Amino acid sequence: GTHQRTGLSKLWHGSVSHDILRYAKMSVACIPAPFGGNGSSVAIPELRMVVAATDLSEAANRAVSFAYAVLGRGGCVHLVHVVETAGQEAEVAGKLRALIPEAAAARGIETHVHVVPGADAAGAIAQTAERTGADVIVIASQGRSALAEVVMGSVARSLFEATRRPVLVIRPLAE
Numbered sequence: 001g002t003h004q005r006t007g008l009s010k011l012w013h014g015s016v017s018h019d020i021l022r023y024a025k026m027s028v029a030c031i032p033a034p035f036g037g038n039g040s041s042v043a044i045p046e047l048r049m050v051v052a053a054t055d056l057s058e059a060a061n062r063a064v065s066f067a068y069a070v071l072g073r074g075g076c077v078h079l080v081h082v083v084e085t086a087g088q089e090a091e092v093a094g095k096l097r098a099l100i101p102e103a104a105a106a107r108g109i110e111t112h113v114h115v116v117p118g119a120d121a122a123g124a125i126a127q128t129a130e131r132t133g134a135d136v137i138v139i140a141s142q143g144r145s146a147l148a149e150v151v152m153g154s155v156a157r158s159l160f161e162a163t164r165r166p167v168l169v170i171r172p173l174a175e
Contacts, residue, residue, distance in 0.1 A: 031166045047071055051134040053080045053125045053155075056095055063140035063170035064099045068109060070136065070168070076110040078132045082121040089115045122158035129165050136166045 052067030054060035067077050079096045083089070096113045104111060112132075118124035129137050141156050156169050 045135065047135045048075050049078070049132060049134045050075065050136055050138055051078045051080055051125065051129045051132060052138045053082070053121075053128075054096070054099070054140070055121075055155075056081060056092070057140070057142070059142060059170070059172040060140040061099055062173070063138055065101060066168065066170050067138040068101055068104055068107075070138070071107075071109055074108045074110075076112065077104070078112045078114055078128060078134065080114045080116060080125055080128050082116050082118050082124045084117075084119055086117060120158075121155045122162045125155070125159055126162035126165075129163055134165055136168055137163065138168045138170065140170045140172070142172065 047070050050067045050071055052064045054064055064077075064079065067079075071077065077100075079099060081092050081096055083092060092115045093113050096115070097111075100111050114128055116124045116128060125137065125139070128134075137159065139156050139159060141154075156167070159167055
């Protein structure tokens with residue numbers, strides 16, 4: 001679970017979930033507190049709508065397959081790629097369609113492709129998840145070091161601050 005603390009609260013209390021994401025050697029699911037229940041009997045959530053974000057890298061494309069894996073029959077995956085400049089939409093949409101597993105249709109899983117303009121990838125992914133009513137967001141971590149993450153930022157880390165929806169972060173394969 002994650003409290004998704006921000007500002008002074010984050011500085012005062014720290015963030016165990018961010019530390020886990022930094023040091024984990026495997027994929028991590030971060031579930032915001034409201035989704036975790038209140039300690040009493042908790043219903044098992046049914047995942048029907050998934051946003052899978054990819055920058056079209058090998059690691060991110062691998063994460064797309066996990067989006068299909070978490071869905072049961074009749075679910076829906078929204079494949080999302082954020083572009084900073086217009087004019088690439090048709091080419092990128094074709095690349096996204098190529099990522100749809102052949103078995104998706106046999107499992108009754110519907111796919112929608114979104115090429116979203118914006119300079120803030122995490123914000124655009126979060127907005128797409130809100131607009132589509134996603135039950136979970138699936139994204140890859142590039143597995144950067146702490147220093148590289150500070151210098152270049154992290155879409156996964158920024159996404160935790162931009163959304164209250166559960167996020168499944170898929171780690172890169174060990175080399």
